Amino acid sequence: MDAVTTIRGTAIPLDRADVDTDQIIPAKYLKRIERTGYGPFCFEAWRKDPDFVVNQPQYQGASVLLAGQNFGCGSSREHAVWAIQQMGVGAVIAPSFGDIFRNNSAKMGLLTVALAPEDVAHLMRLAEGEPSAAITVDLEAQTVSAGGWSRSFEIAPFVKQRLLNGLDDISMTLTHADEIAAFESERPPELPATA
């Protein structure tokens, strides 16, 4: 994973609640065995409507996605995170997120920033009224700012350090291989085995 520090750019105001991962990337695209190439299919069904916000010319090139509550609910497909990132978005700001989507985002370096509903609404109105307005998500400072407006957000310190340093989870865990082996040696013998 690449290190993530600051995401700065224009924002897409996707003012819908409960955006599920089937909308973000439909199941038919999960048949691919690669990690890349998902961007063009992000929000595919909704993008068939030329007026859909993601299609509007003023939001092309945006690097922030604004959304309603419970964004990313539904399936565990990490392809949803890949699709959003491959569309050029580096941060999603919403009042709340689906748990698995949020975990997957943290693994991939997509920032999921939870702000109070009224703060998300403020940014939504800003992006709608002034599409060229830049929003900055500063991970180090844990702030979201736009013009003179600023709010701080929460993130687990461990996740923050991982993202800032682009650390690989598996390598970190493997430094504890002795502890894993010690745990394994104590497991009850009757636990299930597949082979």
Added chain:
Amino acid sequence: MAGRTVAQKIWDAHLVRQAEGEPDLLYIDLHLVHEVTSPQAFEGLRLSGRQVRRPDLTIATQDHNVPTDTRLEPFADPLSQQQVEALRTNCAEFNVPLYDTLDPRQGIVHIIGPEQGLTQPGITIVCGDSHTSTHGALGALAFGIGTSEVEHVLATQTLPQAPLKQMSIEVTGELPNGCSAKDVILTILNTIGTGGGVGHVIEYRGDVIRSLSMEGRMTVCNMTIEGGARAGLVAPDETTIEYLRGRPHAPAGAGWDAAVARWSELRSDDDAAFDREVLIAGDQIAPFVTWGTNPAQSAPVTGAIPDPQSLETASARESAERALAYQGLEAGTSIADIAIDRVFIGSCTNGRIEDLRAAASIIGGGRVADGVHAMVVPGSGLVKQQAEAEGLADRFRDAGFDWRDAGCSMCLGMNPDILSPGERCASTSNRNFEGRQGPGGRTHLVSPAMAAAAAIAGHFTDVRQL
């Protein structure tokens, strides 16, 4: 020591490492793998020169892509074929046991874990699939993960996890006649909403839950994620123990006695603290039908589609309006007046033998209504065999149902079983999201009995009146 919940006890018993400023590192007892969320994980292992640490705690099967009309290969869809083959290659290369497409044990990953006795109380289970919560029915801590985490578990057999909050959902009283486990969970979702469980693990308690069979509890735990919680569980009891006795991977001999002793102690302490407690009275439960595009947008079959303007928040109103526009429905329409084109009976929610028995019992002398296509897809090869041995398959076929091979099928439309745009389906699956069963398709979630009744009537009908 303060009282602990079942989930906290399982968590504590799987701590490989706990350190200030780090997420807990949990040991994973069972890793279920399917063809859709694993290829990039195996590729990651290959690129970094890593092995699967514990193939003996890992089991793979193909379920999402497989056609249900034939097992002959190559499949019509070359991408599905490629993904199914990729799993074969990966399992062979990394020594992971695979229930391949022609193995009678093949089936939906959440059906086969319990069926084989691999799913057991007190263990940790993960899978790259959000419906892993199903396995909580046996008192396991089981949750869905993404592909990066799949790779992590393959490589280390552990997972770093931040602690979850504890939530109790107690369903008191008795399950009303004519209602099923599906109606229990649809009622719960209607009460707590799609985000009600975010950040929590749910323990289902109360007399209604205790009265459910093991398979019924699986239906309830399966849809936990639809309320936003990654894991839901039921403390093990005599029903759990009897379900596991004699299953292929259940312990035997002295191991069985040791396991039963361990399982019997696994319950939440009386003074365990829950961060959130929800109480649902059994008499609130009725045969539910979803009308919208999330599983909480539902009404009893005797009810009507609500007026979006009557809903409390602006967000709920907008969401309902969008849903009705997508579904081609109008506020005030009686649920029983909604006509359907398709029926899907199956999925990890309702593809087990008891579900098929419940659906078949509704048929009586009836036939699938003219103009309706009704499909029955058993959850595993073994469920299929049993349904055929019991004569259920013949009853379905004789009544005009389409009897298929095992797989996820029309639950998510990754194989050829999909709705056409505008088609309306009574489905026993778990998600009614826009386009879930095919682009433009319209899904209504119901129980197996309600789906069978709708197939015969051509519209939703109250199974309690049959």
